[in-house]
Amino acid sequence: MKKDAKIYIAGHRGLVGSAILKNLKAKGYSNFVTRTHKELDLTDSTAVAHFFTSEKPEYVFLAAAKVGGIVANNTYRGDFIYANLMIQNNVIHQAYVHGVKKMMFLGSTCIYPKNCPQPMKEDYLLTDVLEYTNEPYAIAKIAGIKMCESYNLQYGTNFISVMPTNLYGPNDNFDLEKSHVLPALIRKMHLGKALENNDWDAIRKDLDQLPIEGVDGSADKDVIYSVLDKYGIQQKEDKVHLEIWGTGNPMREFLWSEDMADACVFLMENRDFADCYANDTKEIRNTHINIGTGEDIAIKDLAQLIKESIGFKGTLFFNTDKPDGTMKKLTDPSKLHGLGWKHTIGLQEGVQKVYAWYTK
Ligand SMILES: NC(=O)C1=CN([C@@H]2O[C@H](COP(=O)(O)OP(=O)(O)OC[C@H]3O[C@@H](n4cnc5c(N)ncnc54)[C@H](OP(=O)(O)O)[C@@H]3O)[C@@H](O)[C@H]2O)C=CC1
Numbered sequence: 001m002k003k004d005a006k007i008y009i010a011g012h013r014g015l016v017g018s019a020i021l022k023n024l025k026a027k028g029y030s031n032f033v034t035r036t037h038k039e040l041d042l043t044d045s046t047a048v049a050h051f052f053t054s055e056k057p058e059y060v061f062l063a064a065a066k067v068g069g070i071v072a073n074n075t076y077r078g079d080f081i082y083a084n085l086m087i088q089n090n091v092i093h094q095a096y097v098h099g100v101k102k103m104m105f106l107g108s109t110c111i112y113p114k115n116c117p118q119p120m121k122e123d124y125l126l127t128d129v130l131e132y133t134n135e136p137y138a139i140a141k142i143a144g145i146k147m148c149e150s151y152n153l154q155y156g157t158n159f160i161s162v163m164p165t166n167l168y169g170p171n172d173n174f175d176l177e178k179s180h181v182l183p184a185l186i187r188k189m190h191l192g193k194a195l196e197n198n199d200w201d202a203i204r205k206d207l208d209q210l211p212i213e214g215v216d217g218s219a220d221k222d223v224i225y226s227v228l229d230k231y232g233i234q235q236k237e238d239k240v241h242l243e244i245w246g247t248g249n250p251m252r253e254f255l256w257s258e259d260m261a262d263a264c265v266f267l268m269e270n271r272d273f274a275d276c277y278a279n280d281t282k283e284i285r286n287t288h289i290n291i292g293t294g295e296d297i298a299i300k301d302l303a304q305l306i307k308e309s310i311g312f313k314g315t316l317f318f319n320t321d322k323p324d325g326t327m328k329k330l331t332d333p334s335k336l337h338g339l340g341w342k343h344t345i346g347l348q349e350g351v352q353k354v355y356a357w358y359t360k
Pocket residue numbers: 010011012013014015016017035036037038040041042043062063064065066067083087106107108109164165166167168171172173180
């Protein structure tokens with residue numbers, strides 16, 4: 001990519017899109033096209049076609065999607081499959097129609113089977129059934145991978161699909177119902193610590209930034225106690241008890257979002273779709289590359305790590321009415337390592353960084 005190439009970052013305000021924009025700016029790129037969801041609804045085929053006709057981007061990072069944690073995926077199943085299929089169909093197809101030089105599609109490691117051999121290599125795609133809690137989202141992502149592969153093979157496009165593991169960092173979603181585990185636990189423990197310290201300024205500030213069910217910092221203490229209690233932050237006899245969903249036994253791998261962005265830009269700068277071959281199988285598929293750290297942690301240990309990092313002193317309890325999801329989904333990032341990229345931020349450092357960002 002030339003430094004003045006016109007680059008469209010779809011989803012530039014999100015966790016990953018904002019990190020990609022920051023990374024590109026730091027590397028000297030300057031010619032960006034961005035649209036918020038309100039300005040351009042990517043599920044609207046006509047609007048997306050008009051946008052590509054008028055803006056003619058040369059490179060595209062497709063980091064816009066309907067995204068959420070395990071409960072959001074399981075609850076809003078129709079929304080997840082519809083919005084994601086529409087967004088990716090529109091953007092991928094228009095990228096082809098308008099001769100985009102290179103495009104990157106962001107999938108997710110939930111595309112791999114529920115009981116996938118570990119660590120998960122790229123060529124384990126479509127070898128068994130999926131985890132049910134996020135099956136609609138995963139099916140959409142698999143369709144996106146296969147659409148990129150099919151367009152590359154039929155039309156000679158240069159579309160790269162990457163499959164990131166669970167991500168976290170600045171500009172994440174901290175909604176306590178819809179977010180992923182790491183931002184949810186950061187916020188819950190921040191509020192739990194404020195509650196045990198009777199720090200109402202911190203609690204009110206947090207709720208002003210992001211109200212919970214419409215309850216903001218101006219609400220009465222009783223209302224705030226009750227909404228926190230509902231989301232698993234409960235004060236009983238001067239002790240705060242904090243809910244962790246599921247058994248705490250599932251293993252998850254976490255990658256700092258700015259490392260993820262760096263990997264995306266690295267691949268766009270240095271690689272073509274042909275590099276995405278799963279060369280380690282007899283059957284060569286032109287599909288995708290894993291982006292991960294190759295290290296995972298049990299949710300209960302993650303909770304402990306965040307607890308210590310934030311300085312929350314209360315107790316943790318496990319709500320097994322909430323789903324565990326897949327028990328393990330560790331990427332094998334050796335293909336990415338072989339192409340010349342490796343992550344830099346470990347989990348402990350990343351948790352401290354994201355908590356510093358959150359409190360700021
Ligand atoms: N977060 C994670 O742990 C993981 C994420 N991924 C993938 O990475 C990509 C980025 O995810 P992430 O940054 O976390 O997501 P976020 O929810 O943080 O951001 C999503 C972005 O998409 C935009 N968007 C959503 N729907 C539409 C729409 N209909 N039209 C236009 N824009 C829309 C939003 O725009 P606006 O800001 O204007 O509302 C937002 O900027 C996604 O493809 C996701 O599937 C993969 C694995 C893990």
